[in-house]
Amino acid sequence: MTIELINTQKTLSRTQIKLADYAINPYKGCEFGCAYCYAQKNKNLRREGSANLGVKINAPETLEKELRYKNPRRVLLGSTTECFPRVEPQYRVTEKILEILNRNSIPYTILTKSDVINGYLHLIRENHLNKIYFTFNFDSNKIIKIFENSSPDLARRQETIKNIIAGGIDLRVHVGPYIPRISHLAGIFSLIPANVQEVDVELYHHEMGNFREILKRVEANLPAGDKEEINRIYKNKQNYTAFAQALKDELKELKQEYPFKIFYLVPEYGKFYTPEMDYESPLRDDNFADKR
Numbered sequence: 706m707t708i709e710l711i712n713t714q715k716t717l718s719r720t721q722i723k724l725a726d727y728a729i730n731p732y733k734g735c736e737f738g739c740a741y742c743y744a745q746k747n748k749n750l751r752r753e754g755s756a757n758l759g760v761k762i763n764a765p766e767t768l769e770k771e772l773r774y775k776n777p778r779r780v781l782l783g784s785t786t787e788c789f790p791r792v793e794p795q796y797r798v799t800e801k802i803l804e805i806l807n808r809n810s811i812p813y814t815i816l817t818k819s820d821v822i823n824g825y826l827h828l829i830r831e832n833h834l835n836k837i838y839f840t841f842n843f844d845s846n847k848i849i850k851i852f853e854n855s856s857p858d859l860a861r862r863q864e865t866i867k868n869i870i871a872g873g874i875d876l877r878v879h880v881g882p883y884i885p886r887i888s889h890l891a892g893i894f895s896l897i898p899a900n901v902q903e904v905d906v907e908l909y910h911h912e913m914g915n916f917r918e919i920l921k922r923v924e925a926n927l928p929a930g931d932k933e934e935i936n937r938i939y940k941n942k943q944n945y946t947a948f949a950q951a952l953k954d955e956l957k958e959l960k961q962e963y964p965f966k967i968f969y970l971v972p973e974y975g976k977f978y979t980p981e982m983d984y985e986s987p988l989r990d991d992n993f994a995d996k997r
C-alpha cells in the first residue's frame with residue numbers, strides 16, 4: 706500500500722447523513738478497498754488505485770482551529786474512509802481527533818469495520834454519548850476476501866464487537882450494505898455475538914456502490930445464475946421493491962429468534978442519495994412502504 710502524507714484545509718465538513726451534523730474523515734482513500742464502497746463514486750475522495758492511502762496529517766490542528774467558530778452537536782467519523790486503518794497507530798491522526806473531541810465534550814458516532822479500533826476503546830468510552838456502528842455484512846470469510854481487499858475476517862470482527870460491549874460503549878451492528886445473493890441474513894444473524902442490543906440492515910444502493918465491479922466479482926467467484934439474479938433485482942423499481950419486501954418479511958421472522966432491536970433501511974430506488982434515511986426507526990410495518 707502506498708502511503709502519502711497530505712495536508713487538509715478543512716477537517717469538519719457538514720454532512721447530510723442523518724447521524725450527525727458534521728463529519729470527519731482523517732484519511733483519504735481506504736486500505737480496505739471494498740468493491741461496493743459508496744465513496745468511490747465521489748471523484749474528490751477517490752485515490753488512484755485502492756492501495757493508495759492519504760494520511761491527513763494536519764487534521765487534528767485544523768480541527769482545533771475550526772472548533773473556535775464551528776459548534777458541532779455530533780460528529781460522524783468515517784463516512785468516506787476507515788478511521789482505523791493498520792497505519793493509525795503509527796500516524797495517530799484519528800487518536801488525536803478523538804482526544805480533541807473528548808476534551809470539547811463533542812459526542813461522535815464512528816462507522817468502522819476495523820479491529821484496530823480495539824486500541825482506542827478507552828478513549829471512545831470517555832463520553833457515554835459516543836456510539837460505534839460496526840459493520841458485519843457477510844457470513845463467510847470467502848465472501849469477505851472476494852469483495853473486500855484487506856478487511857478483518859469474521860473472527861476478528863466478532864472479537865471486536867465483544868470488546869466494544871465489554872467496554873460499555875453504545876454499539877450498533879451494521880449489516881450494510883446488504884447485497885442480494887452475497888449477504889445472507891440468517892447466516893449473518895447467527896454469527897452476531899451475544900448481548901448486541903441493536904442491529905440495522907441497510908439494503909445495497911446500486912446507484913451509489915460500484916455495481917459493475919460487484920457483478921464482475923460475482924461472475925468470477927459465485928455460482929452461475931447469481932449475477933443474473935442480482936441484475937434482475939436491480940433492473941427496475943418493481944423488482945427492487947419486491948426484494949425489499951421479501952427481505953423485510955425474512956427480518957420479521959428472524960426477529961422472533963433474536964433479542965436485539967432491528968432497524969431496516971431501504972434506499973429509494975433510482976436516487977443517488979436518500980437523505981431522509983432514518984437510522985432511528987426500528988423495524989415496523991410501514992418503515993419503507995411510504996417511500997417506494
Ligand code: SF4
Pocket residue numbers: 734735736737738739741742743744784785786787818
Ligand atoms: S471500509 Fe468503508 S470506506 Fe473503506 S472501502 Fe470499505 S466501504 Fe469504503
